[in-house]
Amino acid sequence: MAMAKKARAIIIDSEFCKGCHLCTHICPHDVLETSDEVDNRGFYLPVVKDLESCRVCHLCEMHCPDFAIAVVEEE
Numbered sequence: 001m002a003m004a005k006k007a008r009a010i011i012i013d014s015e016f017c018k019g020c021h022l023c024t025h026i027c028p029h030d031v032l033e034t035s036d037e038v039d040n041r042g043f044y045l046p047v048v049k050d051l052e053s054c055r056v057c058h059l060c061e062m063h064c065p066d067f068a069i070a071v072v073e074e075e
């Protein structure tokens with residue numbers, strides 16, 4: 001039986017991310033949420049809420065206009 005894919009990490013590049021939250025909204029597994037803290041540019045960036053639920057579908061990466069999010073699959 002095939003095992004569900006799991007993520008080892010989700011990396012959000014705080015230099016390139018502009019907090020548009022396309023990734024947060026497109027994720028079918030509700031893995032990301034909006035940070036409570038504003039960054040030094042005035043943006044509320046996404047943060048990982050539930051890494052365990054990530055199924056490494058890469059939708060967040062495909063929809064990010066700024067190539068600012070990367071999902072690393074578990075070995």
Ligand code: SF4
Nearest residue numbers: 027054055057058060
């Ligand atoms: S890879 Fe898929 S499941 Fe994981 S955070 Fe991105 S959109 Fe959500």
Ligand code: SF4
Nearest residue numbers: 017018020021023064
């Ligand atoms: S889609 Fe990209 S730029 Fe927009 S919030 Fe997500 S990581 Fe940041």
